[in-house]
Amino acid sequence: MNIHAAISEADERALLDSVDRWLVKKAAPVAAKFEQADEYPRELVQDMCEMGLYGALIDPEYGGLGLSASTYVKIVARISEEWMSLTGFFNSHLMMALIVQKFGTQAQKDYWLPKFATGELRGGLGLTEPDAGTDLQGIRTTARREGDRYVVNGSKLWITNVIEGDILALLVKTDPEAVPRHRGMTMLITPTRDIATGADLPGVQRGRKLPKLGYRGIDTGEIGFSDYKCDAEMCLVGGVEGKGFAMATGGLEIGRVNVAARGVGIARRALNEAVAYAQTRMTMGKPIAEHQAIQLKLGEMAAKTRASELLVEDAARAYDLGGRVDFEAGMAKWFATETAFEVATEAMRIFGANGYSKEYPIERLYRDAPLLMIGEGTNEMQRIIIARRLIARGGI
Numbered sequence: 001m002n003i004h005a006a007i008s009e010a011d012e013r014a015l016l017d018s019v020d021r022w023l024v025k026k027a028a029p030v031a032a033k034f035e036q037a038d039e040y041p042r043e044l045v046q047d048m049c050e051m052g053l054y055g056a057l058i059d060p061e062y063g064g065l066g067l068s069a070s071t072y073v074k075i076v077a078r079i080s081e082e083w084m085s086l087t088g089f090f091n092s093h094l095m096m097a098l099i100v101q102k103f104g105t106q107a108q109k110d111y112w113l114p115k116f117a118t119g120e121l122r123g124g125l126g127l128t129e130p131d132a133g134t135d136l137q138g139i140r141t142t143a144r145r146e147g148d149r150y151v152v153n154g155s156k157l158w159i160t161n162v163i164e165g166d167i168l169a170l171l172v173k174t175d176p177e178a179v180p181r182h183r184g185m186t187m188l189i190t191p192t193r194d195i196a197t198g199a200d201l202p203g204v205q206r207g208r209k210l211p212k213l214g215y216r217g218i219d220t221g222e223i224g225f226s227d228y229k230c231d232a233e234m235c236l237v238g239g240v241e242g243k244g245f246a247m248a249t250g251g252l253e254i255g256r257v258n259v260a261a262r263g264v265g266i267a268r269r270a271l272n273e274a275v276a277y278a279q280t281r282m283t284m285g286k287p288i289a290e291h292q293a294i295q296l297k298l299g300e301m302a303a304k305t306r307a308s309e310l311l312v313e314d315a316a317r318a319y320d321l322g323g324r325v326d327f328e329a330g331m332a333k334w335f336a337t338e339t340a341f342e343v344a345t346e347a348m349r350i351f352g353a354n355g356y357s358k359e360y361p362i363e364r365l366y367r368d369a370p371l372l373m374i375g376e377g378t379n380e381m382q383r384i385i386i387a388r389r390l391i392a393r394g395g396i
């Protein structure tokens with residue numbers, strides 16, 4: 001169950017205001033510089049740890065803020081208006097933390113969650129491999145039990161927070177021959193760095209940071225494991241083998257709501273920029289906002305942005321009530337992320353040449369948006385998931 005006592009409206013307002021002040025004062029002025037250099041914004045990451053964002057969804061008994069998804073998505077959407085990458089640092093980390101919070105043993109929660117909540121240990125979710133993305137059951141990374149340890153061999157690709165991070169929730173096969181394949185899949189919590197020295201642990205080969213179209217600044221990369229060893233009691237999530245696939249896909253539901261909220265942030269910013277620009281840019285003796293061709297665009301952008309906000313609110317509310325939310329999360333993820341790309345593209349047209357310039361924010365929104373259609377389950381898969389649930393329910 002995910003039932004969280006919602007914080008009061010006043011507390012939520014105060015929290016959003018403090019995030020807003022930080023964005024305006026510290027993040028917004030440097031976002032373009034870090035983004036264009038594809039540089040890790042170390043100081044901003046530290047600020048986000050201090051604001052509690054690395055523990056946003058971790059229960060207060062472990063030092064987290066224990067926010068509801070409904071409050072969390074508002075934070076994610078607001079930050080994404082300024083720079084979407086910033087949400088990736090703590091969201092990928094929280095996906096890992098939620099796996100421990102939801103499925104870990106008491107000893108694992110007591111040991112890992114306080115370190116995750118403060119950002120003392122920062123990490124992400126290690127699912128994807130060179131030959132397995134959508135088809136997660138096709139992963140080849142293995143872990144075999146040797147006494148009280150697991151020995152891991154394999155490699156992961158496209159993992160966020162893997163170059164700068166310290167730890168991963170790692171999806172492995174403990175029984176590669178199992179049929180069906182998911183029965184042989186297991187989730188491990190694998191530290192990759194010696195906390196005291198910062199050096200890679202034996203058996204870890206940290207690969208390269210991948211160059212990307214957008215979502216820059218944040219480290220997405222590759223990592224290899226060669227006879228890497230971890231302590232079974234602390235690393236085997238829940239103390240059970242064979243449940244890793246369910247843990248991974250359970251974690252993706254909040255990931256999907258989060259990605260949808262990023263889409264809302266991008267669409268909202270692109271729309272607001274377009275509205276302001278359309279009122280100052282003059283052609284044929286009047287602001288372009290007075291041309292009907294531009295109004296048709298703005299009307300459609302506004303309606304789709306608002307619909308995205310409502311779908312995200314709906315999915316977050318369903319998540320907070322507990323139970324399965326792939327239907328609501330899938331609809332929010334698909335609609336809000338397709339909208340983000342459409343609205344960013346339309347904003348670029350409204351800005352004309354300036355939309356194509358690195359001196360205006362539109363081109364970044366346009367480059368950031370497509371990731372949302374790929375990550376956390378592609379938008380092709382979202383529609384299939386929605387349809388399957390729809391058919392099982394017998395209608396909407």
Ligand SMILES: Cc1cc2nc3c(=O)[nH]c(=O)nc-3n(C[C@H](O)[C@H](O)[C@H](O)COP(=O)(O)OP(=O)(O)OC[C@H]3O[C@@H](n4cnc5c(N)ncnc54)[C@H](O)[C@@H]3O)c2cc1C
Nearest residue numbers: 125126127128132133134135158159160220375376378380
């Ligand atoms: C910037 C970035 C950050 C990422 N961060 C992480 C991370 O932190 N951790 C992590 O584990 N992964 C991460 N990923 C990987 C991401 O989750 C995968 O890219 C995604 O799951 C898609 O897998 P794929 O790229 O292998 O595409 P493929 O699975 O090869 O899919 C290719 C195309 O085929 C379609 N397709 C595949 N199977 C079907 C089907 N059965 N029916 C219909 N269509 C289908 C897909 O929709 C897609 O259009 C990240 C990716 C990016 C780009």
